[in-house]
Amino acid sequence: FVVANGNNNNGSNLKSNGGNVSVNDKDNDSLNNGAFDVNRLQKKVRNKGGNGKKTDSVVSKAEPKKLVKKNRVWDEKPKETKLDFTDKVDVDRDADLDRKVDYLAKEQGESMMDKDEILSSDSEDEEEDGDDAGKNSNKPDAKKKGWFSSMFQSIAGKANLEKSDLEPALKALKDRLMTKNVAEEIAEKLCESVAASLEGKKLASFTRISSTVHTAMEEALVRILTPRRSIDILRDVHAAKEQRKPYVVVFVGVNGVGKSTNLAKVAYWLQQHNVNVMMAACDTFRSGAVEQLRTHARRLQIPIFEKGYEKDPAIVAKEAIQEASRNGSDVVLVDTAGRMQDNEPLMRALSKLIYLNNPDLVLFVGEALVGNDAVDQLSKFNQKLADLASSPTPRLIDGILLTKFDTIDDKVGAALSMVYISGAPVMFVGCGQSYTDLKKLNVKSIVKTLLK
The missing domain is CATH 1.20.120.140 (SRP54, nucleotide-binding domain)
Known part of the structure; x- marks a missing residue:
């Protein structure tokens, strides 16, 4: 085994203790080609890390990005947003009521309730x-x-x-x-x-x-x-506000006439007049009713009081009114389950709700296109509420909301018949599927249509 030191400057021979082998400086170059140099080894070790890898930064090749298949776009509709099914209603953006009204007005438009006309007759008298x-x-x-x-x-x-x-x-x-x-x-x-x-x-x-x-x-x-008694909801809401109590409206009617949808329309109209509204989900019978009302509340940024299903609707409505008194809501809109006029158990539950909570307005929601069936529904609702009432002075229907009025053309006789039978005025008319599609009944236009 031979060790050569290339840094031996004195030119002396390197002698081995175990033999007679000697190496001169002039032979270092030839020896380096085949011998093991310690200095070069140490230099290599210094340039390496502890794990034998180079410490110099090496730019690795970037891995190619995986191509993600995009959904094919078949039309020019705007990109859909991810649905949010959480219960929270985001009102941080519009904490002030005036700002919220302005924001909703820009998104939805102005309610038609504040416009005069409902029907336009193209022909003259x-x-x-x-x-x-x-x-x-x-x-x-x-x-x-x-x-x-x-x-x-x-x-x-x-x-x-x-x-x-x-x-x-x-x-x-x-x-x-x-x-x-x-x-x-x-x-x-x-x-x-x-x-x-x-x-x-x-x-x-x-x-x-x-x-x-x-x-x-x-x-x-x-x-x-022409109504026998005048009902001005906005005036009555402000009167109740002065007494520091919420104004309560209960929506009743048969199945599928659009109570929840038109409740949301009324809520939107009240919002346009700077009224704080709260919804009460008292339809604890129909599957999906609470979720439907919750969706309207989220879109309109309105608080909603709910207790789920299979609860006593009268108790839910009572707790909702108490909650509205605590949080300062001006109006409570109570959604009830649809029921046929001859279903006595459900009519008894409705009578209990009205008797226990004594709402300021009981609003019957009926379809304009069913004609005389709506008259039968309204008269039997009043009869059942009177028969099942717990007090000697029963509470009956106070007003009428006619839905789907845009589908009947000139067959407006249902409005006349319902007012004649009940004596209750037609306070709202639903004429579309947007929150703005709620109008007042124009008596002169109805008369003109009936006689044209």
């Missing part, structure tokens, strides 16, 4: 049609007389009106009203009241009989549709 026809009778392009004018043409020219003269025309008028979903009994009573007001009446000179009957019928219809 039949009275005007008849007058135009009379004026232009000598012209070839004269208008045809309307059905109202032609109906009373046979008794034209008589100074005094007799009941026998009016009966044929009034019978035709009754059939006409029935085609627009006015209940038969109500249409008959309307015609009888018109006949009683016109019988024996003397007509002035140049007065047309059709215009006289038209005016009498208009007055009768307006008298029916």
Whole structure:
């Protein structure tokens, strides 16, 4: 074994103790090619880490990113956002009520409740049609007389009106009203009241009989549709607020008429008037009812009081009102389970809810397109609430909300029939699927539609 030291500067020979081998400096180069150099070994060890790897940073090749398959876009709709099913309602962005109202108004629009018109009639009154026809009778392009004018043409020219003269025309008028979903009994009573007001009446000179009957019928219809008592919800809400108690509205009706959806519309309208609203999920019977109301509450950023399913709705409503008093809510909108008018157990539960909580307004929600079925539902609801009431003065229906009013065209007779039967006014009319699609009932437009 030979060890060579290349740093031996004195030129002395390196002698081995165990033998006669010697190496000179001039032989180092040739020896380095085949010998083991200790200095080079130490240098290599210093340049390596403890694990034998180089300490110099080495840029590793970046691994190629895995391609993720994207969903194919079939149309130009905006990207869908991830649904959030948590119970929390995010109101941090709109802690102030005015800011929240402005934010919702930008997103949803302005409620139609604050607009005047509900129905627009493209045609003019039949009275005007008849007058135009009379004026232009000598012209070839004269208008045809309307059905109202032609109906009373046979008794034209008589100074005094007799009941026998009016009966044929009034019978035709009754059939006409029935085609627009006015209940038969109500249409008959309307015609009888018109006949009683016109019988024996003397007509002035140049007065047309059709215009006289038209005016009498208009007055009768307006008298029916005008509420016996005025209900101003906003005024009553502020009055209750001064007394430091919430204003409570209970929504009742049969299954599937849109109570929860129209409750949300009313909540949105109240928000537009800076009213603090809270929802109470008292439909503890139908599966999915609480989740549906919770979705509306999240979208409108309204607090909701819920206790789940299979609970006593009367107790849930009572606790909701107590919670509203604590957190300062101005209005509590109570959603109830849909029930048929002849289901006595559910009607008894509804009667208990109304008796225990004594709401400020009991609102019956009915479909406008079912016609006289809604009249039967409303009358039997009132009858059951009266029969099952625990107090001598039962609480009945205070107001009506008609849904799906945009689907009935000119068949608006259900509104007339329901008001006539119950005496309760039509306070709201649902006419679409958005939160803004809630309107007031325009009595003059309804009358015009019935008589056109």
